[in-house]
Amino acid sequence: MSAETKMQSSEHKATILDGKATAEAIKAEVAKSVERLKREFNVQPCLAVVRVGEDPASEVYVNSKVATSEALGIKSEHHHLSDDISQNELLTVVRSLNEREDVDGILVQLPLPKHIDEGLIIETINAEKDVDGFHPVNVGRLSLGQPALAPCTPAGIIELLDRNNIEISGANACVIGRSNIVGKPMAQLLLQRNATVTICHSRTKNLADVTNQADILIAAIGRAGFVRAEHIKHGAVVIDVGMNKVTSDEEAKDFFGEEAEKRIAAIKKRGFTLIGDVHQAEADKIAGMRTPVPGGVGLLTVAMLMKNTITAACRRREIKLGVL
Secondary structure, three states, X not given: OOHHHHHHHOOOOOEEOOHHHHHHHHXXXXXXXXXXXXXXXXXXXXXXXXXXXOOHHHHHHHHHHHHHHHHOOOEEEEXXXXXXXXXXXXXXXXXXXXXXXXXXXXXXXXXXXXXXXXXXXXHHOOHHHEOOOOXXXXXXXXXXXXXXXXXXXXXXXXHHHHHOOOOOOOOEEEEEOOOOOOHHHHHXXXXXXXOEEEXXXXXXXOHHXXXXXXXXXXXXXXXXXXXOHHHOOOOOEEEEOOOEEEOOHHHHHHHHHHHHHHXXXXXXXXXXXXXOOEOHHHHHHHOOEEOOOOOOHHHHHHHHHHHHHHHHHHHHHOOOOOOO
């Protein structure tokens, strides 16, 4: 069946999965956990965020994380370092945070300047404080199905599916993308929940023939509007991890369908609008549910960072709250 035929035969519009509502629910639970930790155990969780240089996107992300921490009662520290800091100096900062008993979570905002080995910095973070879930120890624990601090975006997607009563067990799940941050850990988490998992990537042959068999399709490849009708099974749940900029009116008309006028207005106002890796207008005519961009997975990432910080604080002190 051609993409055109698929769209013509579809009479419904995909239900939007509200990432904001799920993120707010997670944050509310975190705030309650923080209150209990303070009241019952005299513990105030602390998240230390390290940012190197003046990358504008990193500044926005870090400010959001710090603000969210403070709003939920988590103590936050923002260590903003010069982009000409040496690798050894940065390692010294990380090691000092490792040694501090009052710091529960450590996050080094990526990307780092080219002269710094990101892998070495990540490996130096204490795995028990690695709230990003990137340390090889946490990666290994995750692959073995052991308790681990899981990467925030994949963990947030699992929360989104669960809280919207989307059955994972027995589902055919397909992940487009094999990054260490999203694709690989996403596949591991789905496999742990008894999904049948396929990972696709740039070398996958006949991609649409694989992806349109998926009950749950997760796109994490960084290509604007790449996933189109031909890639999607009728009624599938489509999770869009991408975050790409659209700067032309013509692209907006193609990608956004009924929302095109609103998106064109955004382009005129600030020079761009955002789209994920999924072609929104086509997905709406095929998918059963989909996440929006913005307002979808991105909000869950910060919420899960907060949850990981509480988890780390509890595990380090062998505290069981019963809600994490």
